Amino acid sequence: MKRKLLTFLALPFLLLACDDATPDLRIGAKNFSESRILAEMILALAEEQGVPSSGIVDYPTTPTIMAAIKEGSVDIYPEYNGTGLVMLGQNPMSDGAQATARVKELYGPLGLTWLDGFGFANNYGLAMRSDRAAQLRVQRISDLVPAAESLGIAVEDDFTVRPLDGLDPMTQRYGMRFGAVDVVPLDDREVVYDKLLKGEVDIAEVYTTDGQIAEYGLVLLEDDLSFFPIYDAMPIARAEALSRYPGLGPAIAALAGKITPELMQSLNGRVDLEGRSPRAVARDALARLDLIDAGAVQTQDPLVIAAEPSFADGALVLRAVQKAFTGRDVQYGSTNDPLVMVASGDARLALVGAEAFYDLSNPAPQRIAGYEAVAAVGQSVLHLIGRREAVSSLQEIETLAVGGDGSSSARIATLVIEGLGLSARAIPVEGAAAEALAAVSDGRADAALVMTFEGDPVVEAAMADRSKRLFPLDGWSEGANLVRFPFLREARIAANTYTGQLTSVETLRTQLVLAGPAPEQGDAVGDQGPAAVAVELQPISGSTVALLNALIPGNLAVDPALPLAASLAPKLPQPPAALNPSPGTSILSLILVGFFVWLGWLLIRPKYR
The missing domain is CATH 3.40.190.10 (Periplasmic binding protein-like II)
Known part of the structure; x- marks a missing residue:
């Protein structure tokens, strides 16, 4: 009894000792x-x-x-x-x-x-898409002030409650008020980049060490009033x-x-x-950094999207593919002929114009087998830009600057020269659209054919000094061009899209799509057995295709002139069930009818004693 009492009295001290652990x-x-x-x-x-x-x-x-x-x-x-x-x-x-x-x-x-x-500082900042910043001529935060009420900004919720360096203090310091403020939770802050890239907002509040800034080619605006602290x-x-x-x-x-x-x-x-x-x-x-004893994280080979240097919409596509292939390092591979990289297995996807699916070496272009369109991204519009003092019409163009051999502009230039009966000679210029336009500025070419989106800042920069003009492609619908080249659609660049362009300009467009390997026709097993089938050349799965289309804004349908991924094929209505059942069903029905007739007869038959 005495031992139990001592144990009971010692219990509080034991618990206290546990608290001191x-x-x-x-x-x-x-x-x-x-x-x-x-x-x-x-x-x-x-x-x-x-x-x-x-x-x-x-x-x-x-x-x-x-x-x-x-x-x-x-x-x-x-x-x-x-x-x-x-x-x-x-x-x-x-x-x-x-x-x-x-x-x-x-x-x-x-x-x-x-x-x-x-060892680093991570400051707040405001970022914009490069095309939008160029369109508004914005380089500094102060440049936003005149148009702020018509602009939208995406911010995280934490930024809205910061007392001295948050949203309200910033707008008060710069003397502006945004037309729309889209607030997202801090733990879901990557959504600000989604909204920015999709064009849902014009500006995003970012951290200067965010990987997305360089990855998507965003413009970080100068904090010209030094509002944000270190x-x-x-x-x-x-x-x-x-x-x-x-x-x-x-x-x-x-x-x-x-x-x-x-x-x-x-x-x-x-x-x-x-x-x-x-x-x-x-x-x-x-x-x-040799600070802990641990192996490096195992990594997969990067997933490559092959694309031409001049193609726009890269950030949107990159973002969608990164989300569709979670855990993969997604990179762009620059090349004049993206589908070649897919065929060799050096790229999983290609960002191409519709003309890339066709062999243009014949008078009547034929589709190239082995590729399919998995998602529509946008439109690539033909811009034919020449020096005003050098040429006054298409027929006077003698030298036409285009992209490198195999590029979209080089391939389409061949069709335009042939389709309109021009005497121009195409001059390949390696690099993006700016290089081809530079060839016009320095006199190496009379004009340049550039495939890009309408309103491209690169084109605007070339047109800004009013020394160049856009040439219309009049007469394309005459003859058999629309039938021979179904992937080239008629389009019109709206008036005042570029400096000095006072009227609308007739031109052509081609759809920009993500392309991947198509299912092999016939026996998929090579002469070396099943192991010979290359995994990287297998088609993109239907679920991934569906996810890519959901992630790419615009809800564009793939041009009917292109081979379509199976999961995107329209679902045909099912025919109604046949009114005449099969013979087996008919016999079974007769047996059941006879069985119920027999049961009815048992109920009404006369009783015999």
Whole structure:
């Protein structure tokens, strides 16, 4: 009895001893890729030192995670010195060293320590599609002011609640008000890029280390009023957590200055664009920096989209393919003849004009077997641009600059010269549309044939000095051109699309599509057995084709002149069921009828005693 009493009396002290046991390290992160990657690095470095951790907890906004570390729910998380200032109501600073010294001074009395920076700054910024920025002649944020009320901007919800460096303070500083503000959750912030690329908004609020900026060729507007402060990335930790685990501070210090802006942009891209996990990307980076003992992340060969240098809509297509092939590194491969890269297995998809599906060497072009259109992307419009003082009509053009051999403009130029009976000689010029137009400017060619979208800033730049003009393709519908070349459709460039173009211009267009391998006709097994069938030359699966079409905006139908992927073929209505059943069904029906007649007779037959 005495032993039980002593045990009972000792129980509170035992429980108290359990409470004094060292708790696990609590790591926080904000709900976006960069913060998660850095938090995973902190976790990996802590584990290398044997520091027990309860894992990483995501927080939806900056105020919530800042409150969590102040009250002790979080021990350490990656933050930015500029954010630290504005969260305490301090004026932003553009000098990183001064900002760091100030946050250390302000947060020290709160029991919080700012450790050495990771090595990069991630500032807020505003980005636009290059074509839209060129159309509006926007290079700086101040350039948005005159048209702001007619423009839309996509921002994350965290940006709308920041007291000194958020949406409202920014618009007040620049003296503008946007016509529409599209707010998306912080943990789904890649949607701002979807909206920007699809044209649903004109501007997107971005982070300057986002991988999408370079990947999609976006224009980062100059912060000409220096509104946004510097945001050097660095860990912030509770001082008592650093004391509790003496090895934690030195372990994280080994990462100080190791992450360059370019490296962080690359790491963000692997998560946001390739669909890899922040944990795998973080540990792979640490292993490559020799900071942890771990193998690199296994990677697949990149998925290549073959395309001509001059083709537009690249960002939209890239975004759609990245989402349809989650986890793959999707890249563009530049070539004059994209379908050749698909045939060789060097590319999985090709971004081509409709004419690429035809052999143009014969008077009547024939379809090339082995390829199918999997998604319509847009229209590629023929622009025939010449020097005003050199030629006044199509018939006077002697030299015509086109793309390299096999390119869309080179192939179509051959058809235009033949179809209109011109005497012009095509001159191949390697590179994009700008190079062909330069040949006109410097006198190497009388005119240039460029296949691009209507309103292309490159064409506008060439037309801006009014020394060039657009030539109409009058007379194309005469003769058999429409029948011989069904993939070339008549079109019209609207008046005032370009500087000095006062009237509409008759021209041609061809549909721009994503193409992939078509199912093989006949025996798919080669003379070396089933293993001889190349996996990369198999058609794109029906589910992936459907997803690509859902992700590419516009809901365009593929031109009927092109071979269509099976999953896109129209569903024909099913014929009604035959009124006359099969003989077997008829016999069974007769047996059943006879059976019911017999049952009825049993019910009404006279009873005999």
